[in-house]
Amino acid sequence: MSAHSTAIGVSSKRGIWGGGNEPLKASYGKLMMWFFLLSDIFTFAAFLITYLSIRVSYPAYAGPAGDFVGSNEYWPVPELVFDAIPFVHGVHAPLVFVGIMTFILISSSVTMVLAVEAGHRNDRNDVVKWLLWTILGGATFLGCQAWEWNHFIHGTDGGSALTYINSLNNLVSEVVHGANLTVNEYGPASFAQLFFFITGFHGFHVTIGVFLLFLCFYQAAVGIYDRRGHYEMVEKIGLYWHFVDLVWVFVFTLFYLI
Amino acid sequence: MEIQQNKSTLEVYPRNEEKIKKIWKTAGILLAITVAEFIMAFTMDRGLILYFLFIALTIWKARYIMLEFMHLGDEVKPLFYSIIVPLIFLIWLLIALAKEGSEIFLMRW
Secondary structure, X not given: OOOOOOOOEOOXXXXXXXXXXXXXXXXXXXXXXXXXHHHHHHHHHHHHHHHHHHHHOOOEOOOXXXXXXXXXXXXXXXXXXXXXXXXXXXXXXXXXHHHHHHHHHHHHHHHHHHHHHHHXXXXXXXXXXXXXXXXXXXXXXXXXHHHHHHHHHHOOOOOEEEEEEOOOOOEEEEEEOOEOOOOEOOOOHHHHHHHHHHHHHHXXXXXXXXXXXXXXXXXXXXXXXXXXXXXXXXXXXXXXXXXXHHHHHHHHHHHHHO | OXXXXXXXXXXXXXOOHHHHHHHHXXXXXXXXXXXXXXXXXXXXXOOHHHHHHHHHHHHHHHHHHXXXXXXXXXXXXXXXXXXXXXXXXXXXXXXXXXHHHHHHHHHHO
C-alpha cells in the first residue's frame, strides 16, 4: 500500500487514471445497490412518518383494553386489532401472529447473511443451502401476510356500528365488518388506508426479493458464479433482502406496537 | 445441448467459525430486543415515553442490521458516511411531522 490513503481502490495495472478503478472500494453493482437502497429508505421513511403524523392527529383510545370497540372517532389499539391467529377462530391472541411473522423475516435475514458469508468463501453448497432457507422464509412471510390481509379485510364476527360517509357521498349508520379504503371496523378510514398502502408496498418489495433470491439460487446452483469467478451477486441481493427486513422492523414498531 | 461442466474451479475456503458465531450473536441480540418490545407493549402504560422507547429500540435494531448484516461497518468511511449522513435528515422529518400531527389534533378536537 502507498502512503496515500484514498477511498479509491486503484487498479495496479493501469494506475488511477487508467480506468478500472473502484470508487469507495466497492464494485459498481454494490455501490448502485446502496444508493438505490438509500432512495428506498427515504420513500419508506416518508410513508412511515406520515403514518405517525396522521396517527397523532387523531385521539387515541383511552379506556380499558377490555372495553375496546372500533370507532372512526379514535385510533385503535393495535394489539386489539391484530389479535387473530390462523386455524383457531375467535381466540384472543394479541400480536402473536405478527410476532411469528417478524421472527420468520429476521430468521430469513440471518440465513441470508450466512449465504453471503458462504459466498465470500466460494462455497457453492453452503450458498445454495442458505439461499434455499432464505427463499423458504420469504415465501412463508408472504403467505402469512396474505392471511393477515385476508383477516383484516373480512374482519371480526361482531363488526362495529359506525356512522360514516360512504362512497356514494351519503351519511350512513350501519354495522361494518372488516376493512376497505372507504371504511373499516377498527378505526378511522386512514388507518386501513395506511395499513394497506404501507404493508402492501413492503409486501411488494418482499415479492421482488423472493424472485431475486430464486434467480440467485438458480445461478449459484448451476455454477454461473463459479465460472464468473466470484459470488458478488449473492452479496448484492443480500443487501436488498436485509433492507426488506430493516423496513419490516419499522413497520412492526409503527403499526403493531405504537 | 452441451452438458455444462458443473464442477467448481474456485478454491473453497473453510468456514470462518468466528464470523458465523458473530452472525448468530447479532441475530440473538435482534431477537432479544424484539422480545423486550413485546413485553413492554403489554406491561407499560401507553404514552409518549413508551413510544419514544419503541422508536429508540427500533433504531437500535436498525443499527445492528445495517452495520452487521449489511456490512456497512466494513465499508470505507466515505461510503459509510454517504449512507448514514443523509439519514440524519429523517430524524428532523420525524420530529417536524410528529409535531405537525399533534397540532392538527389540537385544532381538530
